Structure formats: structure tokens, C-alpha cells
Amino acid sequence: MKTFALGPDDALLGAVTPATEPQHPPLGALIWGLGIAEMLLARRLARAGIPSIQLRVNGDAFLDDARRNALYDRQGIVLCRAAMDHLEQAHGTSRFIAVGNCATGSLVLNAALADERIAAVVPTNLHFEGLGRPFRARLRRIVSADAWRRLMSGELSAARAVARFVNRQAPNGAAAPDSSGGSRPACYDGDFWIGRDLPARLEQLVARGVAIHLVCTRNDDSRIFLQGRFRGALRALLDGGRVTLSIIDRDVHVFSRDELAANDLNESICAWLAGLADVACPAAYG
């Protein structure tokens, strides 16, 4: 499996894992993330007859948060399409499972809205814009053991901690967008924008027959939003069966940084896929 550049201006770095069992045409997988965790998922899918393409942003832009997110925002859907085109040309896949975490989780959800080739989508620890940080997350930062340690050591002043809480600042100190949903522009308003209209987007996908597997870790902001602000709307979608929600009992935002969390995520995805009659293939996702 060699990595290669693809997409407009070689904006992406990709790697393909071909199916090792008889292929389940025409299904392929688009997986954001070019590490071992994603490779393990790709291999499991390959054994189930599903070829996949792993992706990440190419070059120095990958390490620059602002450049990377700008790329997702302005060209994210184009990049997803380029990857699907590549896999389609190489392996004849015309329907896709799309997997992404945080910004790329929101991106694959929007890509599914834009491209009917995506038949199933797995957004994990969704990134939300325009909602600020949840109150519980901000409170946790005030009362957490780490916060007290930093207060006692002088690394964080009490005044600054309170100011960040009141101003709903993100952990890195950056101001979070206004949660009123419109009076201030969102940081990102393009291809990976997911905000208050998440339920409507999910409903649109469900109406088209797309299967959606939402995944969150236990303390992630996305879980707080999904089981708080969006609880009622989500319940109806969950009852319909086409949308599922899995909570991974780990405390990490980027799954690939924690082997156990990544393993739990892959298990969750494969178990979900095995239960989808119209998407899954007969081979076990082992």
C-alpha cells in the first residue's frame, strides 16, 4: 500500500487497501485518517470485500490547523469526491461508506448530502459550528482536577479561568462562535459546517436512504450536543432505525491517538455495518 497524491493541486495524500476477499460490488470506503487506526479499519473492511481509500491533507497544510481547516471548509466536498472517483476508477466502487472524525466527520456528513454515492456515513465526534462550547464542557474545565492543578501552580489565574468560562472560550483560548446561531459569523461556514440544523441534515439523508452511525466519546462536546440540544430531534431519527448513536467509553477526541479508543471505534463501525442489510456484505467484518 503506497501513499500517493490526489485531488486538485495534489491537495490530498491517499492510500488504497484493496479487498482481500471477493469484492462486494459496488461498495467502497472513504476513510479520513492515514494512520494505523484507520489502516486497521481498512483491513477489516478489506476482509469483508470492501476496498477503501484512506485520506489526509497533503504536505505542510496537514500540520497547520488554519490551513487544513480552510481546505476542508472550501474544498472538502471536492476532495471527498476526488477520493471516491479514484476508488471508483480503480475498483469499480460506485457506493461508499464515508468515515471521518471531528471536522472530517462533519465533512463526510455534508459530502453525503452533496453526493448520492455515499450510502452510509460514520461521523465521529462531530465538529459543530455556531454553537459555542457546551455549558457542561466549560464547567468541567473549571472543576476538573487539571484546572485545580493549574490554578494552584499559577499556570492559570482564577480571573482568567472565570473569563474563559464566561466568554465560552475553547480550551486553546480561542473565542468560540456565538451560540445564538447567527449574530456572529461562524468560523467556518462551508463544507464542514454543521450547526443547529443538524437534525434537518440527518433527516434529508435518511429520506434518501443513507445509513448514519454517529459516534462520540463519553466527554466529547459532540455527545453533549447530541444528547442535549438535539436530544428530541435525534430520538425520532434513532427510533426510525436508520440513524444509530454509539458512545465509546473513552476520553479522547481524536480516536487515532488512543489505541483502545480506536479499537472500540472500529468494533462499533464493523458491528453496525454487519447489521445493515443493504450496505453490509455477507462476509464477517472480522
Added chain:
Amino acid sequence: MAKTRESVLAAIWQTILALPVHPPTPTPDPQLALLDGGLNLDSVKVIELVAALEERLDFQFEDADLRTRSFQTVGSLAAVVAARLGVAS
């Protein structure tokens, strides 16, 4: 195909050099860290290393092999590969 631990180590070393990565020593060093504090291989280089080793030595890692502990050092990786190839220690 490699038949001894030494030849496995040599094959891994050659594969690393071909990534390309430039180790600080010219000869295989089992103690050299592959990740932080050594070669500092990033996630892309790790998966490229995995694929290249499988191709060079005509085997496949088991999923359980693909853990951080396997990639701590050149030696730890060699132990995993040797086990997969059935090479006696």
C-alpha cells in the same frame, strides 16, 4: 525470505532506508526508537513501513501486531516480524 533474526533486522533496516528515512547510524540498531525520540516516524511513514515490509518479506501483519508497542524500536518490530515469519529467536 529472511530466515534468521539478523536477516529480519537487516530487511527492516533496508525497508526503513527505502522509505526514505535516514537513521543516525549506518548499520541496523535494534535499540533505535522508531517513533518519538528516535526516527520520529509519523503515522504515514508507519503505515508505509508496514506495507513495504509485508511486500518485501511476503507476509502480512496480524491486526494484533499493529500496536504502538510493536513500533517502539527497530528490535521490537523485528521481534514481531520474526514471529510472523516463524523465525526462531
